[in-house]
Amino acid sequence: MTDSDTTLRSVIIWICEGTWRATVDAALSLAPAPARFTVLHVTSPTAADTARGAYLGLLGRGGRDPGARFDEVAAEAAADLVAAAARRLGRPCERLEIQDHSERAVVAASAHADLLIVARDGDRSRLGPKSLGRATRFVVDHAACPVLLVWPDAAPDVGTMPPPPHHPHLDGR
Amino acid sequence: MVSRGMDTIRACVCVGSRWTSSRLSELLVSRLGLLPKPLPWPFLVCEPSSRMFCAGPSMSLVGVPLPEAVAAVPAAVILIAAGAIPASDAGTEARRLGPVIGFLIAILVLAHLCDDDGLFRACGAWLARSSDGRPRRLLALVFVAAAVTTAVLSLDTTVVLLTPVVFATAARLEVRSRPHVYACTHLANSASLLLPVSNLTNLLAFAASGLAFGRFAALMAMPWLAVIATEYVVFGRFFASDLGTAPRPPPDRGAEQAALPVFTVVVVALTLAGFVVASAAGVSPAWAALAGAAVLAGRALARRRATPLSLLRAADLPFGLFVLGLGVVVQAVVANGLGRALAPLLPSGTSLLALLAIAALAAALANVCNNLPAVLVLLPLTAASGSGAVLAMLLGVNIGPNLTYTGSLATLLWRRTLRRHGEVPDLGEFTRLGLLTVPAGLVLAVLALWVGLRALGG
Numbered sequence: 001m002t003d004s005d006t007t008l009r010s011v012i013i014w015i016c017e018g019t020w021r022a023t024v025d026a027a028l029s030l031a032p033a034p035a036r037f038t039v040l041h042v043t044s045p046t047a048a049d050t051a052r053g054a055y056l057g058l059l060g061r062g063g064r065d066p067g068a069r070f071d072e073v074a075a076e077a078a079a080d081l082v083a084a085a086a087r088r089l090g091r092p093c094e095r096l097e098i099q100d101h102s103e104r105a106v107v108a109a110s111a112h113a114d115l116l117i118v119a120r121d122g123d124r125s126r127l128g129p130k131s132l133g134r135a136t137r138f139v140v141d142h143a144a145c146p147v148l149l150v151w152p153d154a155a156p157d158v159g160t161m162p163p164p165p166h167h168p169h170l171d172g173r
Numbered sequence: 174m175v176s177r178g179m180d181t182i183r184a185c186v187c188v189g190s191r192w193t194s195s196r197l198s199e200l201l202v203s204r205l206g207l208l209p210k211p212l213p214w215p216f217l218v219c220e221p222s223s224r225m226f227c228a229g230p231s232m233s234l235v236g237v238p239l240p241e242a243v244a245a246v247p248a249a250v251i252l253i254a255a256g257a258i259p260a261s262d263a264g265t266e267a268r269r270l271g272p273v274i275g276f277l278i279a280i281l282v283l284a285h286l287c288d289d290d291g292l293f294r295a296c297g298a299w300l301a302r303s304s305d306g307r308p309r310r311l312l313a314l315v316f317v318a319a320a321v322t323t324a325v326l327s328l329d330t331t332v333v334l335l336t337p338v339v340f341a342t343a344a345r346l347e348v349r350s351r352p353h354v355y356a357c358t359h360l361a362n363s364a365s366l367l368l369p370v371s372n373l374t375n376l377l378a379f380a381a382s383g384l385a386f387g388r389f390a391a392l393m394a395m396p397w398l399a400v401i402a403t404e405y406v407v408f409g410r411f412f413a414s415d416l417g418t419a420p421r422p423p424p425d426r427g428a429e430q431a432a433l434p435v436f437t438v439v440v441v442a443l444t445l446a447g448f449v450v451a452s453a454a455g456v457s458p459a460w461a462a463l464a465g466a467a468v469l470a471g472r473a474l475a476r477r478r479a480t481p482l483s484l485l486r487a488a489d490l491p492f493g494l495f496v497l498g499l500g501v502v503v504q505a506v507v508a509n510g511l512g513r514a515l516a517p518l519l520p521s522g523t524s525l526l527a528l529l530a531i532a533a534l535a536a537a538l539a540n541v542c543n544n545l546p547a548v549l550v551l552l553p554l555t556a557a558s559g560s561g562a563v564l565a566m567l568l569g570v571n572i573g574p575n576l577t578y579t580g581s582l583a584t585l586l587w588r589r590t591l592r593r594h595g596e597v598p599d600l601g602e603f604t605r606l607g608l609l610t611v612p613a614g615l616v617l618a619v620l621a622l623w624v625g626l627r628a629l630g631g
Binding site for chain 1: 281308328329332333336337340341344345347348349350351354355357358361362373413414415417418419489492495543545574578579580581584602603
């Protein structure tokens with residue numbers, strides 16, 4: 001953490017497919033204007049590994065391992081996404097692309113940041129713990145830096161909040 | 174930055190053009206014979222430190238993959254020489270497998286030519302256009318594409334040719350790719366029930382079962398639909414959050430305007446009709462596959478889009494040799510005790526319970542040793558109980574592999590053994606998804622088969 005007010009705050013914007021616009025917009029409206037921004041994207045190896053696994057099951061039939069093509073497409077898509085986020089941000093920023101299991105990579109990359117901006121990636125129809133998917137749940141639980149958690153779209157109505165837990169001994173009073 | 178464990182390379186960071194890593198990979202492969210796969214960008218190699226790596230069951234030494242036949246054929250020769258299987262029996266087995274392998278080669282070439290003609294590019298464009306950027310609609314369309322591709326052009330085609338297209342389409346639409354990629358790999362197995370050509374296991378069983386092509390399809394249609402429906406329901410819930418992202422209209426950037434190759438589609442449709450007609454007329458449907466492949470190959474050669482060499486490569490003759498070798502090895506193992514050990518475990522008859530037991534045993538065996546040897550082992554044992562038992566066995570060996578990441582523990586261990594310290598794939602998610610889909614799909618498919626056997630007569 002930087003504690004001097006004269007130092008630029010470092011803000012990491014974690015962008016994911018489908019929800020990245022909300023995190024960039026939050027950075028523009030809520031992060032301190034002279035901050036040092038980093039656009040972070042993590043490519044999980046799961047998809048390519050799944051394809052490799054299926055190919056291995058063919059015992060060499062079909063001739064070519066689709067995993068290599070996957071790596072190529074994934075690198076290209078990640079670069080496009082980071083570029084689009086940087087364009088939307090419209091300010092100088094660092095670009096960071098990592099290939100790893102997303103949740104751990106994000107926690108590690110943001111360890112010394114002053115702010116990490118994350119979009120919810122679970123059930124977006126109601127307020128509640130399910131609005132965090134596995135990856136964001138892990139990041140929110142483990143982050144070593146302050147986290148700004150945003151809804152990817154308009155937040156659900158506050159009426160969708162679950163009812164208070166039922167306590168018979170309290171209700172009886 | 175973070176560095177990922179690489180098999181043979183000490184990696185360092187160098188952010189340059191995104192093409193740098195693939196260029197470097199090419200360079201290393203061509204100059205040094207190193208490196209199994211493109212380096213994950215943005216890493217560059219500093220110091221290649223060893224020359225041995227693996228690419229799954231095909232061993233790769235200094236960059237040249239060795240076909241599986243390198244192991245299976247000498248093993249078969251040794252077993253014959255040692256007297257574990259009489260040469261005449263091995264000859265009979267080879268003559269039995271020959272036409273099946275010919276059929277497989279025709280299908281492999283047909284699929285390869287479909288790809289050359291842009292069929293899968295057109296499929297990607299169709300997926301992007303029709304899904305309108307909506308993740309759930311895309312999943313439904315991927316299910317249709319993967320189920321049809323697997324049924325008509327075999328599971329190999331779905332794994333090798335369709336899955337990368339689906340992945341690229343999801344990336345272009347900014348849709349999370351996991352559900353769609355998993356859908357392809359799962360349906361490559363579970364949607365390979367419908368036709369004899371959908372899976373090599375089916376081709377082997379089809380030759381032994383004595384069923385006509387149309388009858389095979391009629392009996393397997395209900396199980397095929399049942400298992401696809403099961404997968405679809407489970408996927409919808411399992412990936413709810415990935416599928417719940419807000420739809421974005423498909424971006425124009427990079428949108429592919431690939432036209433459907435009408436001629437190719439018509440040839441494939443006629444080939445499919447040819448299977449049914451030939452089989453009904455008592456002719457091997459392999460001839461229809463050969464005719465279809467010949468038409469597309471002739472056209473591609475005339476238009477100089479294919480060369481005899483590229484067709485030969487697509488035919489994958491070493492794999493045919495591998496199947497021959499494997500058939501002989503398995504027969505030797507069955508004759509020397511495995512057959513006697515398994516026979517009491519297999520119930521006879523085609524009662525619902527018997528079919529369930531056969532399917533479960535077949536699924537278990539496929540998960541231990543891959544479904545190809547599993548079907549070779551179980552085929553002679555189930556064929557005695559009639560075509561119903563053979564089809565139940567196929568349900569097990571085709572749906573079962575979705576439980577393990579590489580289709581079998583043997584392949585997984587083989588891969589692990591050869592990899593010294595590569596990254597470990599996320600087996601947890603794959604296995605959870607398998608546990609949710611495989612038992613349910615298997616039970617419903619067997620039930621559907623049992624109903625079909627009652628309705629159409631076993």
